[in-house]
Amino acid sequence: MNVMTSLITKIGFTLGLLLVMSTAPADPILVDSMPLSNVQFYPRHTAPATVISLNNTRLSAQINARVEKISVREGQPVMTDEVLVQLDCRDSKQLLKQARAQWKFASDQFSRIKRLRANKNASEESYSKSQFDLAQAEVARSQAQLQVERCEVSAPFDGVVLEKMVSEGDLAAPGTPLLRIIDVTNIEVEASVPHPLVDSLLTAKELYFEQREEKYPVKLVRVTDYIDTISNDQKVYLKFTGNSPRTGAGGRLTWRNPTPHLPSRYIVQRGGSLGLFIVDQGKARFIKLPQALEGQSAPIALPPEQVVITSGLAGLVDDTPVTTAP
Numbered sequence: 001m002n003v004m005t006s007l008i009t010k011i012g013f014t015l016g017l018l019l020v021m022s023t024a025p026a027d028p029i030l031v032d033s034m035p036l037s038n039v040q041f042y043p044r045h046t047a048p049a050t051v052i053s054l055n056n057t058r059l060s061a062q063i064n065a066r067v068e069k070i071s072v073r074e075g076q077p078v079m080t081d082e083v084l085v086q087l088d089c090r091d092s093k094q095l096l097k098q099a100r101a102q103w104k105f106a107s108d109q110f111s112r113i114k115r116l117r118a119n120k121n122a123s124e125e126s127y128s129k130s131q132f133d134l135a136q137a138e139v140a141r142s143q144a145q146l147q148v149e150r151c152e153v154s155a156p157f158d159g160v161v162l163e164k165m166v167s168e169g170d171l172a173a174p175g176t177p178l179l180r181i182i183d184v185t186n187i188e189v190e191a192s193v194p195h196p197l198v199d200s201l202l203t204a205k206e207l208y209f210e211q212r213e214e215k216y217p218v219k220l221v222r223v224t225d226y227i228d229t230i231s232n233d234q235k236v237y238l239k240f241t242g243n244s245p246r247t248g249a250g251g252r253l254t255w256r257n258p259t260p261h262l263p264s265r266y267i268v269q270r271g272g273s274l275g276l277f278i279v280d281q282g283k284a285r286f287i288k289l290p291q292a293l294e295g296q297s298a299p300i301a302l303p304p305e306q307v308v309i310t311s312g313l314a315g316l317v318d319d320t321p322v323t324t325a326p
Helices: 002-023 090-118 124-149 195-203
Strands: 029-035 044-053 056-060 065-070 083-087 152-154 159-164 177-183 187-194 207-211 214-227 233-240 250-256 268-270 273-280 283-288 307-311 322-324
Touching: 044 195, 044 207, 065 177, 083 177, 090 124, 187 195, 187 250, 195 214, 195 233, 207 233
Parallel strands: 029 322
Antiparallel strands: 029 307, 044 187, 044 250, 056 177, 065 083, 083 152, 159 177, 187 233, 207 214, 207 250, 214 233, 268 273, 273 283, 273 307
């Protein structure tokens, strides 16, 4: 009986000791911490971009004529309304001369019939016919004048000649390509931006086209609704707000995400969720980051003064007592 009593006493003592040990507070874990403002950052994004012209134009003949003179060469800059190609205009000028003579005759006839009509010496039918003949002569004269004007092919904008497509002496017909020129003043930046980054681009405060260590400020003009099924990119178009590089220049579109992000080294997984630990009244508190992806930084929406645990994360769980290094 004494042996049994002694055994029960020992068992009770052991259980009591274990109970005390299990309920005794654990020693706080030593961790490093700092305010979120010291560790958060604003990611810099880039996308391939090119300076493009809004006008890449083929200038074509509009009349049947021989190419008489080409005043420019490939690579040469041209100004608006500068004559680039002169077509043989002798036939067109003869037609204009004839049209002017016919118009003069029709005009004189109409004036005569008008006077006779006023004296009631001309019928309404003859008056109407004379008026119609004059209108037709005016149309013919205008068309002939337009044909003469088309003997000279001029630059529609300030640009550069990219390609000469005929030579002097060639015969041209309406639609025959003569020159290809590109507009160097009406330009945009075209960039291919990964679809997941488009939202950050839309809200970015500063956008730049960077080329050869030069930065040119740009502003967003439009974003296409189409997403490329292979690259998962969207085309975006921007305009320069100041100086610009030359048309055709390749570079990078750069911007900073306006949302603060937490570096991936401070993000841990607990209970199937990714998040971070903060210090809350002497304890580690796990905060989930719904948008976090493993191995990547994640957007964060905590106050910049919030104290974040930066080391000693391995053994932490929610409500673990912690003490910060001095």
